[in-house]
Amino acid sequence: MKATWILPDGQEITAEFADGLNMMEAAVANNVPGVIGECGGNLSCATCHVYVDAAWADKTGTPDEFEDAMLDVAEAPHEDTSRLSCQIKAGAALDGIVLRVPQV
Amino acid sequence: MTVWTPSDDGYADLSSHGTFAQGAPHNTFARLRRDDPLSWTDWDGGAGFWSVTRHEDIVKLNGNFELMSSARGIRMEDQSYEEYLARRTFQETDPPEHMKTRVKVAKAFSKPVIAEFEDQIRELCDDILDPALEMGTLDATKEIARQLPMRMLGRILGTPDEDLPWLVEKGDALIANTDPDFTDHVLDKMETDAFRMMPFNSPAGAELYQYAKELMEHKTAQGDTDGILNMILQPGRDGNVISETEFRNFFCLLVAAGNDTTRYSIAAGIQALAHQPELLSQLQTGDHWDTAPDEIIRWATPALYFRRTATRDFEMHGKTVREGDKVLLWFSSANRDDAVFDDPFRVDPARTPNKHLSFGQGGPHVCLGMWLARLEVRVLFEELVKRIRKVEPAGPHQFLRSNFVGGIKSLPVTVTPA
Ligand code: HEM
Ligand code: FES
Numbered sequence: 001m002k003a004t005w006i007l008p009d010g011q012e013i014t015a016e017f018a019d020g021l022n023m024m025e026a027a028v029a030n031n032v033p034g035v036i037g038e039c040g041g042n043l044s045c046a047t048c049h050v051y052v053d054a055a056w057a058d059k060t061g062t063p064d065e066f067e068d069a070m071l072d073v074a075e076a077p078h079e080d081t082s083r084l085s086c087q088i089k090a091g092a093a094l095d096g097i098v099l100r101v102p103q104v
Numbered sequence: 105m106t107v108w109t110p111s112d113d114g115y116a117d118l119s120s121h122g123t124f125a126q127g128a129p130h131n132t133f134a135r136l137r138r139d140d141p142l143s144w145t146d147w148d149g150g151a152g153f154w155s156v157t158r159h160e161d162i163v164k165l166n167g168n169f170e171l172m173s174s175a176r177g178i179r180m181e182d183q184s185y186e187e188y189l190a191r192r193t194f195q196e197t198d199p200p201e202h203m204k205t206r207v208k209v210a211k212a213f214s215k216p217v218i219a220e221f222e223d224q225i226r227e228l229c230d231d232i233l234d235p236a237l238e239m240g241t242l243d244a245t246k247e248i249a250r251q252l253p254m255r256m257l258g259r260i261l262g263t264p265d266e267d268l269p270w271l272v273e274k275g276d277a278l279i280a281n282t283d284p285d286f287t288d289h290v291l292d293k294m295e296t297d298a299f300r301m302m303p304f305n306s307p308a309g310a311e312l313y314q315y316a317k318e319l320m321e322h323k324t325a326q327g328d329t330d331g332i333l334n335m336i337l338q339p340g341r342d343g344n345v346i347s348e349t350e351f352r353n354f355f356c357l358l359v360a361a362g363n364d365t366t367r368y369s370i371a372a373g374i375q376a377l378a379h380q381p382e383l384l385s386q387l388q389t390g391d392h393w394d395t396a397p398d399e400i401i402r403w404a405t406p407a408l409y410f411r412r413t414a415t416r417d418f419e420m421h422g423k424t425v426r427e428g429d430k431v432l433l434w435f436s437s438a439n440r441d442d443a444v445f446d447d448p449f450r451v452d453p454a455r456t457p458n459k460h461l462s463f464g465q466g467g468p469h470v471c472l473g474m475w476l477a478r479l480e481v482r483v484l485f486e487e488l489v490k491r492i493r494k495v496e497p498a499g500p501h502q503f504l505r506s507n508f509v510g511g512i513k514s515l516p517v518t519v520t521p522a
Contacts, residue, residue: 040466071212
């Protein structure tokens with residue numbers, strides 16, 4: 001599948017990667033700056049925070065209770081479409097998804 | 105002059121605390137990474153254990169908490185279920201249970217909350233560095249490295265300054281409980297049975313429990329809102345309040361985990377300045393403050409390993425790990441793995457990316473205090489390099505006798521002011 005990350009300066013990174021990764025792993029594999037993933041996708045670090053583009057927000061679902069609490073721990077503000085990207089599984093339904101990397 | 109050259113013969117006994125009194129046995133780690141990346145050690149102090157030494161393998165296993173449990177102990181020593189229940193903190197639980205406590209404390213240690221402490225840390229650095237540097241020749245661990253984390257701990261806990269030396273002494277006794285300089289109850293040398301049910305096998309744990317209880321009662325009674333600990337005592341968004349046991353365990357964990365690790369990171373950074381002369385001028389350019397703290401913390405690797413326990417049989421590198429086997433993830437080895445780091449024995453303040461594992465990165469237990477540790481290290485070295493022209497060794501430095509905490513416990517240096 002394919003995804004696009006929009007960096008804080010407006011630059012875009014589009015990459016192709018295998019289904020089954022999560023969106024943090026996909027970002028790290030494609031050197032997207034600002035998505036770090038220090039806990040390896042285990043919901044402990046909040047360094048994989050992204051804003052899901054409004055057009056995609058209902059397709060990614062909403063954060064569960066722990067993710068929601070951990071979004072308060074992230075460096076950038078917790079907005080309506082905030083997600084910890086390690087909790088979003090890549091897959092056909094999200095092919096073409098657009099994610100914004102927060103300004104920190 | 106190189107910054108540090110390992111001197112072990114490549115066949116060091118990883119179960120022996122004495123091995124590490126000369127520094128981590130990096131020739132042994134290099135051999136294991138190359139020839140025996142999943143290696144068995146027999147141990148006369150308990151059940152033997154597996155050692156994982158390659159960076160790649162450690163990251164993979166540390167992320168897999170279903171296979172690699174933290175709930176049966178996180179150090180080499182065996183413990184019974186009763187001991188475990190008496191002593192555990194959330195560091196010794198697995199997700200999803202782990203998350204229930206971690207979310208309650210995560211905000212207080214988040215990067216933005218911690219960033220608020222920068223000015224306070226800088227003031228503490230002024231107070232510490234000016235008198236220390238005036239000494240000319242000094243033990244940098246004692247006069248500098250030990251001071252900052254101790255005083256910051258006081259700010260975090262909201263404890264009176266006069267209690268700090270006592271707290272740090274107890275914290276050291278908890279964690280450095282294999283070095284006779286730090287505890288009367290040397291774990292592998294004495295009968296510690298009487299202390300088995302106490303946190304960290306140590307009477308210091310029981311004393312800290314009592315202190316935490318009184319502190320919490322006092323704060324509640326006074327309506328005192330100082331310090332990060334109060335954030336933790338507030339109800340979460342779901343209305344849940346941290347339990348008293350959780351709080352006391354967490355208190356001990358902070359005193360033990362946040363103090364000596366930061367201390368030994370600062371010490372290792374000063375040791376690097378003394379042995380790798382170009383480092384000082386590199387730092388003085390001011391160009392590397394985004395990357396230098398992580399490099400210093402990689403160089404230090406104060407948490408040499410953490411242990412997990414296999415929850416089922418599995419195969420790796422042609423060997424079978426059995427359910428219940430102890431598996432040590434040697435962050436110390438991973439941080440010198442030349443498959444990941446160019447020239448791993450050089451301190452490169454500009455190193456990018458720096459995928460070191462000093463904080464246990466890649467797993468759910470990734471260090472809660474990492475933003476605080478990075479900030480303390482950055483501000484301390486910013487303030488230090490401003491004030492000096494040269495640091496030189498003033499005699500051999502000494503490592504801690506522990507295979508768990510890696511640190512320079514005495515570091516004689518001579519400093520020349522700027
Ligand atoms: C350079 C300094 C530090 C180093 C190298 C370090 C290292 C580590 C490592 C390796 C772990 C993971 C343990 C595991 O995988 O089981 C950890 C966890 C932890 N650290 Fe640190 N630490 C440092 C500073 C701090 C500070 C300053 C604090 C708090 C004030 C702190 C509090 C904790 C806590 C509470 C945990 C347990 C987290 C959990 O289990 O979810 N650490 N640390
Ligand atoms: S990678 Fe740590 S929370 Fe997503």
